[in-house]
Amino acid sequence: MQRVSLSVLRPGMKVAANVRGADGRLLVRSGTVLSDTNIKKLTMLDIGSIYIKNPLFAAIDVPELVREDTRIRLIQALQTAFAGYQKTGELDAIPLRGIVNAMVEEVIGNRDAMIHTYDLRTYQDYVYAHSVNVAIIAVLIALNLDYNEAKLDDLALGALLHDVGMLTVPGGILMKVGNLTPAESAAVQEHARQGFEIVRKRREISTPAAHVAFQHHERFDGTGYPRRLKGDAIHEYARIVAVADIFDALIADRPYRKGLLPHEAYEIIMTLADRYVDKKILDLFLTNVAIYPVGTVVQLSGGQTAVVTQVRPGLQARPVVKIILDPGGTLVKNGPEIDLARQLTTFITKVYSERELFSLRAFSASLTG
Numbered sequence: 001m002q003r004v005s006l007s008v009l010r011p012g013m014k015v016a017a018n019v020r021g022a023d024g025r026l027l028v029r030s031g032t033v034l035s036d037t038n039i040k041k042l043t044m045l046d047i048g049s050i051y052i053k054n055p056l057f058a059a060i061d062v063p064e065l066v067r068e069d070t071r072i073r074l075i076q077a078l079q080t081a082f083a084g085y086q087k088t089g090e091l092d093a094i095p096l097r098g099i100v101n102a103m104v105e106e107v108i109g110n111r112d113a114m115i116h117t118y119d120l121r122t123y124q125d126y127v128y129a130h131s132v133n134v135a136i137i138a139v140l141i142a143l144n145l146d147y148n149e150a151k152l153d154d155l156a157l158g159a160l161l162h163d164v165g166m167l168t169v170p171g172g173i174l175m176k177v178g179n180l181t182p183a184e185s186a187a188v189q190e191h192a193r194q195g196f197e198i199v200r201k202r203r204e205i206s207t208p209a210a211h212v213a214f215q216h217h218e219r220f221d222g223t224g225y226p227r228r229l230k231g232d233a234i235h236e237y238a239r240i241v242a243v244a245d246i247f248d249a250l251i252a253d254r255p256y257r258k259g260l261l262p263h264e265a266y267e268i269i270m271t272l273a274d275r276y277v278d279k280k281i282l283d284l285f286l287t288n289v290a291i292y293p294v295g296t297v298v299q300l301s302g303g304q305t306a307v308v309t310q311v312r313p314g315l316q317a318r319p320v321v322k323i324i325l326d327p328g329g330t331l332v333k334n335g336p337e338i339d340l341a342r343q344l345t346t347f348i349t350k351v352y353s354e355r356e357l358f359s360l361r362a363f364s365a366s367l368t369g
Contacts (some may be wrong), residue, residue: 002295005258006047008354009039017051020072026110049258054295055272056307056331065113066106066136074132078160082128082167085198088290090343091164093157094204100135100156104149107139114311115140115262122365127166127174130248135159136222137285138237138245144238158199158209159241162216165195189225191353192217208237212311216241219276231278239278243269243285246277263351291316293346297357301347303327306338317348329360 002016011034012184019028019042027045034052042050077099085091115137134281139152143251166174169191173184173330180188193214199205199240215238222230234242260268266289272277290311292298295324297307298321305325311317323335340346 002357003049003051003133003296004354005049006039006043006360009034009042009050009052011035011039014053015050016053018068019047019050033358065110065115065122065140066103070099070103070106071132074103074135074160075128078128078131082164085167087163091161091198091202093161093199093202096157096160097204100160101153103136104139104152104156107136108143108149108152111140111143112313114293114316115288126252129161130245130252131160131163133248134162134241134244138240140288141240141243141281141285144235144287145281154206154209154236155212155240157205157238158212159207159244161195161199161209162212162241162245163191163195164198165191165193165213167198168194169290189217193226197342208235211235212237212241214238216245218242220278221275231267234278236281243277243282246272247285247289261298261351262289264291267290286316287313289316290319292319292351296353298348299350299352300338301345301349304332305329305352306335309337312341321348325360 013034015028015030015032015034016029018026020026027047028038028050034255046146059123077096081092081096109298135156139156142152142155152366159330169187173180176184192214192322196210199213200207200210202210212235214226215234218227218229218234218238220231220234220239220242222228247265250268251262266286269277269282273282290308292308292311294308294311297305299324300321304323304327306321306323308319309322311322318339318341320337320339320341322337323332338346340348
């Protein structure tokens with residue numbers, strides 16, 4: 001399947017993954033053949049991108065760390081908890097614990113899976129979907145630090161609630177397109193302190209988990225907020241969540257920009273080691289990131305166009321690919337697979353952007369075939 005922006009959708013394309021709102025409501029079902037009406041509906045829902053089916057690599061299986069129904073349950077529970085706080089001024093996190101435990105067990109069971117796919121979210125759902133993604137990524141990182149299940153559950157709850165302080169930030173600031181004023185920036189930064197005040201009063205949330213909300217914007221070099229903590233003075237939970245938070249923010253679609261491709265986010269986050277984030281934790285995280293996720297379309301050094309079919313931990317830069325177009329742009333039926341970890345003289349020379357992909361006649365025609 002292929003993640004594409006709404007701007008390049010065309011009638012006849014087939015949806016490859018369910019699109020849901022933050023409340024779990026099904027907005028567009030997987031398998032739907034898009035019409036002009038569907039595309040207009042998606043545009044009105046403020047969804048940045050969706051996954052479409054591509055028959056050129058229909059047999060490719062994209063592994064998932066957590067099932068879709070688990071993500072939905074987490075988002076729904078988080079939405080209920082946040083709505084309860086806005087109504088009563090009290091955050092009830094007890095219902096979250098059971099669902100968090102189920103998520104942790106799934107990540108443990110899939111701990112060898114790479115991070116390949118990214119959820120589809122409307123702009124209004126960003127805080128909920130982002131919080132769930134951060135929790136999942138944080139657990140994956142902590143597995144590499146040999147956390148036991150009790151600590152994983154504790155970390156996951158703190159990660160899920162890391163942005164609860166955003167409930168105190170005016171919605172107009174959160175959805176603003178363009179630069180924030182100094183006063184607006186200060187209001188956003190205050191969410192870290194406010195989040196800590198919200199969660200630290202709850203018995204079901206440990207002190208270390210509560211400090212995730214307080215410290216996830218501290219920087220490893222001491223230039224972060226709200227207390228300019230440095231290095232190991234930042235709790236390890238918060239250092240883990242900082243990495244997950246930055247990566248998910250980079251790849252997410254926002255009102256003012258499309259999310260970065262994984263290899264672009266990978267390159268950016270590597271530059272933040274020991275400045276914004278702890279290099280030790282970042283390195284552990286990067287071993288689980290598919291630089292070229294399954295389904296990525298790339299150009300090889302021989303001029304062929306290929307799709308990534310398999311990525312292995314430690315070999316992210318040398319995936320297995322399947323040839324789909326020859327150097328002249330002609331479709332190659334049943335093209336060969338090449339393991340770049342074995343064929344060392346063949347390299348990935350670029351990742352196709354959406355605009356480049358849809359300029360390839362054979363590729364574009366296959367999506368509406």
